[in-house]
Amino acid sequence: xxxxxxxxxxLIFGPRHRLQRIWLILCFVSVIVLIVLSRPxxxxxxxxxxxxxxxxxxxxxxLKQQALNDYLDLSSLSLGVSxxxxxxxxGKEREHYVxxxxxxxxxxxxxxxxxxxxxxxxxxxxxxxCLVRPPKDYKTPLSWPVGRDVxxxxxxxxxxxxxxxxxxxTKRLMLMEENQISFQSDDGLMFDGVKDYSHQVAEMIGxxxxxxxxxxxxxxxxxxxxxxxxxxxxxxxxxxMTVCMAxxxxxxxxxxxxxxxxxxxxxxxxxFRQLPFPSLxxxxxxxxxxxxxxxxxxxxxxxxxxxxxxPGGYFVIHGSSLSTKKGSMASPIEELAQKICWAFIAQxxxxxxxxxxxxxxxxxxxxxxxxxxxxxxxxxxxxxxYQPLASCMGGTTSKRWVPIQNRTSISKFTPAExxxxxIQKDELDEDFESSLSALRTYxxxxxxxxxxxxxxxxxxxxxxxxxxxxxxxxxxxxRYGGLNAAFLKEGKxxxxxxxxxxxxxxTLPVILHQGFAGVLHDWCEPFPTYPLTxxxxxxxxxxxxxxLEQCSITNLLLEMDRILRPEGWVVLSDDxxxxxxxxxxxxxxxxxxRVIDLENGSDQRILVCQKPFVRK
Ligand SMILES: *[C@@H]1O[C@H](CO)[C@@H](O)[C@H](O)[C@H]1NC(C)=O
Ligand SMILES: *[C@@H]1O[C@H](CO)[C@@H](O)[C@H](O)[C@H]1NC(C)=O
Ligand SMILES: *[C@@H]1O[C@H](CO)[C@@H](O)[C@H](O)[C@H]1NC(C)=O
Numbered sequence: 001x002x003x004x005x006x007x008x009x010x011l012i013f014g015p016r017h018r019l020q021r022i023w024l025i026l027c028f029v030s031v032i033v034l035i036v037l038s039r040p041x042x043x044x045x046x047x048x049x050x051x052x053x054x055x056x057x058x059x060x061x062x063l064k065q066q067a068l069n070d071y072l073d074l075s076s077l078s079l080g081v082s083x084x085x086x087x088x089x090x091g092k093e094r095e096h097y098v099x100x101x102x103x104x105x106x107x108x109x110x111x112x113x114x115x116x117x118x119x120x121x122x123x124x125x126x127x128x129x130c131l132v133r134p135p136k137d138y139k140t141p142l143s144w145p146v147g148r149d150v151x152x153x154x155x156x157x158x159x160x161x162x163x164x165x166x167x168x169x170t171k172r173l174m175l176m177e178e179n180q181i182s183f184q185s186d187d188g189l190m191f192d193g194v195k196d197y198s199h200q201v202a203e204m205i206g207x208x209x210x211x212x213x214x215x216x217x218x219x220x221x222x223x224x225x226x227x228x229x230x231x232x233x234x235x236x237x238x239x240x241m242t243v244c245m246a247x248x249x250x251x252x253x254x255x256x257x258x259x260x261x262x263x264x265x266x267x268x269x270x271x272f273r274q275l276p277f278p279s280l281x282x283x284x285x286x287x288x289x290x291x292x293x294x295x296x297x298x299x300x301x302x303x304x305x306x307x308x309x310x311p312g313g314y315f316v317i318h319g320s321s322l323s324t325k326k327g328s329m330a331s332p333i334e335e336l337a338q339k340i341c342w343a344f345i346a347q348x349x350x351x352x353x354x355x356x357x358x359x360x361x362x363x364x365x366x367x368x369x370x371x372x373x374x375x376x377x378x379x380x381x382x383x384x385x386y387q388p389l390a391s392c393m394g395g396t397t398s399k400r401w402v403p404i405q406n407r408t409s410i411s412k413f414t415p416a417e418x419x420x421x422x423i424q425k426d427e428l429d430e431d432f433e434s435s436l437s438a439l440r441t442y443x444x445x446x447x448x449x450x451x452x453x454x455x456x457x458x459x460x461x462x463x464x465x466x467x468x469x470x471x472x473x474x475x476x477x478x479r480y481g482g483l484n485a486a487f488l489k490e491g492k493x494x495x496x497x498x499x500x501x502x503x504x505x506x507t508l509p510v511i512l513h514q515g516f517a518g519v520l521h522d523w524c525e526p527f528p529t530y531p532l533t534x535x536x537x538x539x540x541x542x543x544x545x546x547x548l549e550q551c552s553i554t555n556l557l558l559e560m561d562r563i564l565r566p567e568g569w570v571v572l573s574d575d576x577x578x579x580x581x582x583x584x585x586x587x588x589x590x591x592x593x594r595v596i597d598l599e600n601g602s603d604q605r606i607l608v609c610q611k612p613f614v615r616k
Contacts, residue, residue, distance in 0.1 A: 225290025
């Protein structure tokens with residue numbers, strides 16, 4: 001009864017060809033790989049899946065070449081077996097390991113004066129790779145929205161002292177009980193709760209309540225040093241996307257805890273380099289006791305904040321350490337703010353708000369003393385982690401210079417906006433439609449059934465919902481954010497970190513415009529997040545792209561394993577060759593993996609994987 005259907009869903013376990021000799025060589029090499037790697041029950045290979053689909057029309061020469069390449073890949077894998085065999089489980093010291101942020105190694109290399117806390121991937125490069133394992137008492141996070149308010153103590157690294165030294169307002173809203181940390185909800189007794197605070201900010205910019213942020217053009221907020229994300233959690237409830245960004249922290253990490261709560265967050269700081277966002281990205285930048293010394297470095301940090309802020313956007317800071325002498329020119333931030341054309345809006349107690357100018361001419365005005373000039377180099381800026389902070393105003397001649405108050409809709413693009421972003425409506429629609437149909441396929445595949453002898457097929461009726469919750473999703477090659485939009489359309493309770501690979505077309509402005517979270521990232525390097533922080537990783541076309549860029553696919557998959565939580569899902573959609581390569585690596589790193597051929601005549605394959613829950 002299942003036969004014809006099984007034909008439709010072809011599981012490919014070896015490269016498809018009819019050349020017996022090469023096939024034998026391949027088998028031989030795979031067997032060696034398997035024997036050497038074999039650890040009972042750690043790698044499961046399903047012999048039933050050894051279905052080779054003959055492809056009569058393919059050219060002999062091409063197959064021969066491909067088989068040779070595959071053989072070389074496999075034999076280099078097998079030569080590297082001793083290497084691969086060393087990729088075993090990491091020790092306890094790496095439970096919360098973030099490559100590129102090894103402070104002691106950075107210090108040894110000679111980075112000092114704070115630079116040791118910055119991202120230095122070249123320093124971590126030589127470190128042996130291993131599979132980061134979960135802490136001993138790790139538990140699967142509670143599903144959204146319960147998991148937003150209660151997390152498992154053992155899943156994150158935090159000390160009792162950090163708990164008690166309640167720094168920021170948001171940190172105070174936290175209670176530790178037995179093996180759980182709970183975050184006080186808004187209706188708690190705290191009189192300085194985030195809800196009140198959020199109302200206060202809304203009122204200060206002239207709104208009736210924080211439900212009106214959208215009317216004021218505020219859709220997406222960067223929360224620098226977010227405490228443990230409570231402000232963002234509240235803003236999400238009024239449908240504002242809030243991305244938490246904080247420096248790497250060894251313990252009590254704001255980013256780790258936010259992500260554990262299912263709130264968007266990424267490691268980053270800008271003491272030395274620009275942030276991985278294009279100019280004119282955010283409607284509001286928020287900093288509550290965030291530890292940034294804004295008046296330091298002759299205002300370079302404020303200038304960087306200005307660069308990523310949209311015209312008419314708000315800069316909100318809150319903190320007891322701020323000067324209370326507001327009104328007098330004594331406050332150094334106030335002086336700098338004038339020089340970069342920010343208008344002071346309001347102060348209430350310890351909260352101060354400025355607004356970025358809507359007039360790019362302001363930076364040329366001679367009436368303001370010591371004004372910071374616009375950057376001369378005005379090609380569409382492509383920031384990276386390694387661009388130094390600039391001492392000129394960025395983005396002032398961008399076609400995307402539109403005051404946030406003039407925005408009509410975040411889900412739709414006006415013809416003028418399409419022009420400013422240099423995109424066609426067709427491209428956007430196509431990205432959305434194909435992502436929507438892909439998402440429906442993926443979702444129906446996210447079930448343990450996929451790995452059984454009678455696997456789940458795409459399009460089967462009554463797809464089982466994922467038996468595990470999915471909240472934090474990363475689209476590793478996000479294009480226009482189509483997958484994110486599809487998730488919204490389907491009403492899934494997820495948020496998506498939309499990653500735009502560096503050197504690919506920079507579509508990040510289009511993503512952020514829609515109120516989605518996103519960053520630029522170089523996938524030849526580790527991603528700036530803590531281990532076990534994502535529930536699902538998705539890529540479409542990234543593997544084949546990175547092969548062209550000559551990045552290591554093995555390293556990429558190992559990194560994906562690091563950031564994926566146990567029992568999290570990986571969905572790779574790529575050409576058959578890239579998928580085959582990924583599949584062989586996936587089994588080496590113990591993922592359950594299955595290749596799906598959509599059988600629509602294209603070279604496209606899907607690889608669905610699940611990371612096992614390895615204890616020990
Ligand atoms: C950090 O670097 C030091 C010095 O190179 C090394 O001994 C240590 O194992 C590294 N830490 C981790 C977690 O890899
Ligand atoms: C924004 O709106 C204001 C008021 O409606 C208008 O005067 C201004 O020209 C608009 N600016 C842009 C860049 O569209
Ligand atoms: C086959 O399906 C994939 C995934 O949905 C899609 O990207 C591709 O364009 C399709 N190919 C053809 C020839 O229809």
